[in-house]
Amino acid sequence: MCRRKKVRKTAAYIGLDVGSSGCKAAVLDRDGNILIEKRREYGFEYPSKGRVELNPVTVWSCVKEVLTDIAQEKCDCEIRMIAVSSIGEAMVMVDENDKVLYNGIMYLDERGPETVRQVDEAVGVDEMHRITGLPPRMFYSLNRILWMQKNEPQILEKTAHYFLFEDYITYMLSGKRLVSQSTASKTWMMDVKKMEWSEKIGKIFRVPLERFSKIVQIGTIAGNIRTELAKETGLPETVQVIVGCHDQCAATLGSGCVAGGDVAAGEGSTESLNLVVNREKLTDDFWNLDVCLEPYIVPGTYMVPVGQHTHGTSLRWFANQFAKDLKGMQTPTKSVYDMLNEICAPDAGEVFFLPYLTRANLMDGANRSLGVFLGMEVGTTREILYRALLEGVSFETRLCLDILKSSNLPVERMVAAGGCSKSELLMQMKADVLGCDVAILKNADAGISALAMICAVADGVYSSYEEAAEQFIGITRKYCMREKLHDVYSVKYEKYKIIRETMKKLYAQI
Incomplete structure (x- = not known):
């Protein structure tokens, strides 16, 4: 239940996290207090041995349910904005009528190990690392497209738009096809230095990059929620949709990590130790490491995540x-x-x-x-x-x-x-x-706090993420x-x- 105050309604923000096993949404005020929190669980689908998928239709249905639950709560606040974080890599492919054509192929899926060799032979994994910031792995979006080119070409022929789960939910909320730099970087197709889709990679592997969402800065205002969605859920039509980020990026910001040298340990289904790095610290020696480089929320910084999938x-x-x-x-x-x-x-x-x-x-x-x-x-x-x-x-x-x-x-x-x-x-x-x-954070759901921080900065309540972190972040215990x-x-x-x-x-x- 929300806290009731005998004052005029205060600004509040919805953080919506779309994970691999469920979605959760919370309403936070401008001081970082959680007023309402709702969640729904779902699970993977296993169509055959070695295949692990997530159904986008099921995910979107659960998202609408949690938003409806939030709208039904009585709270003395004005919900002004909503931002989304999500899992990375897995794609949502839709036709020209926005009908989902295929389940998202998850990071645990074993399809396509040969695609790493295919990329190495065409470009070279070292060159791919320098372009995209990603070392060779079999679970990126590009790998799935290469597998489908050989095994499910009819699906690709029908695909009008490619999404990741972050921008898919943002699109379903607002009707705008925008994706954050952090989530786009998980595809193995984004130039991590230029912060745009790599034309070289798209041309070599015959990937229609124009069918992917536009890459924008985290915190970009996409627009108001769709009128029909506002009516269906009960949320105000004035709620603005803000471009969020990859879930590990959100977890890092929600841990109060805004400066180079800060490490956030995201302790979820997967584990990611996320080191914040200032751009000038990236020397030639860095590219010899078998690690990822992901654009971070604070301009001029990156995040280096290392971790384990089955934590x-x-x-x-x-x-x-x-x-x-x-x-x-x-x-x-x-x-x-x-x-x-x-x-x-x-x-x-x-x-x-x-x-x-x-x-x-x-x-x-x-x-x-x-x-x-x-x-x-x-x-x-x-x-x-x-x-x-x-x-x-x-x-x-x-x-x-x-x-x-x-x-x-x-x-x-x-x-x-x-x-x-x-x-x-x-x-x-x-x-x-x-x-x-x-x-240990006072609020264990760091990603939710981060999304509210992104909204509050976009709303002009705070001038920087450093300032927002001072208000939002608290430590409850140290081991x-x-x-x-x-x-x-x-x-x-x-x-x-x-x-x-x-x-x-x-x-x-x-």
């Missing part, structure tokens, strides 16, 4: 497969993850877990190994396996942090946000494994690294790296 996904998989009894005991105040934390073993011993529940490896495109529990014996229990799983995802986080440190880019501080940051057990473990303190446990985990981490490399070689042979 929170690993926890959800474990709960679904090994804790069905606990799921049936959930209450509004205690989730299955809370109960797993309570029964978690104090030590995993020599049991290790590799959190690779998909072959689409974010940090190592050559690593085709899959998830593994190693070191089990007759006395291994569910509780021990869960401990090993938490350690495994934490060791992967340390691998990511090591990559950032090897880049010689400044790393000043770390702030964590997202659903998994609510787990005290996991966050303390991460501080111990990483060897650094981890601060301090414990030296003795860090030493213990460092020994296990060295074993983990050996196991990881061994499994990588094994899967290359079988």
Whole structure:
């Protein structure tokens, strides 16, 4: 319920996050207070082995439901603007009547590994990295188009407009085809220095880039919401739609990371350690790293994300497969993850877990190994396996942090946000494994706060994102690294790296 004030209505903004497992929307006032919050869940579709898709029609239906729920709440505020963040890479293809032609192919989908070689032979992956800021991977939008050119050409022939989920929702809200620089950069087709679609890439791979949305700066005003949508949801027709950003970009801003050297740990289904980098810090040495470069919200800055695809996904998989009894005991105040934390073993011993529940490896495109529990014996229990799983995802986080440190880019501080940051057990473990303190945001849904900040800056309430962050961002807790446990985990981490490399070689042979 919203807070009622005996004053005239205050300006408020809707942050709408479209994720892989659900959408959530919240109304925040100009001071960053959450007044209303609504959400809907949906899930992936698995049409066949190795294929993972998200239905855009289902997503849009859920978006309309949460907006309708918000409109029905009575609140002493004036909703002025709405901004959207979303997953990256996955495309929405529509015909000339805006009918969706194909589900979004998700980052976990295993179609098209051969497209990386195709791109390398045509352009060279090093050159692609320098143009787009993206190292070679199989899950970018370009890869999906190349796969469809060979396997689903009839779909491409009917496609009038290509969207990513961010600009698809923005379009459905406003009727304007605009996409942020951060989300467009995830396609492998945007020139990351010029901030525009790469004509060279479009020409070489026969991609009609004119059918993609116009690339604009985050915070651009798209226009008012569609009249028919206002009537359907109950939102005022005066609500303006603001161009949002990629979800990891939003999570970074919502963590209060606005300066070079700030690191935001996005702890969701995926994990991303997002380092904010000033443009002048990008030397020639940077391009030798196998990492992404994404335009950031603050002009003149970029974001370098490293991470793992199946972070929170690993926890959800474990709960679904090994804790069905606990799921049936959930209450509004205690989730299955809370109960797993309570029964978690104090030590995993020599049991290790590799959190690779998909072959689409974010940090190592050559690593085709899959998830593994190693070191089990007759006395291994569910509780021990869960401990090993938490350690495994934490060791992967340390691998990511090591990559950032090897880049010689400044790393000043770390702030964590997202659903998994609510787990005290996991966050303390991460501080111990990483060897650094981890601060937790007061508002765990950092992306929602960031979207409201984008709106407030666009509305002229704040002159800069730095000023908005001072008002919006608060830290609720800090987990301090414990030296003795860090030493213990460092020994296990060295074993983990050996196991990881061994499994990588094994899967290359079988």
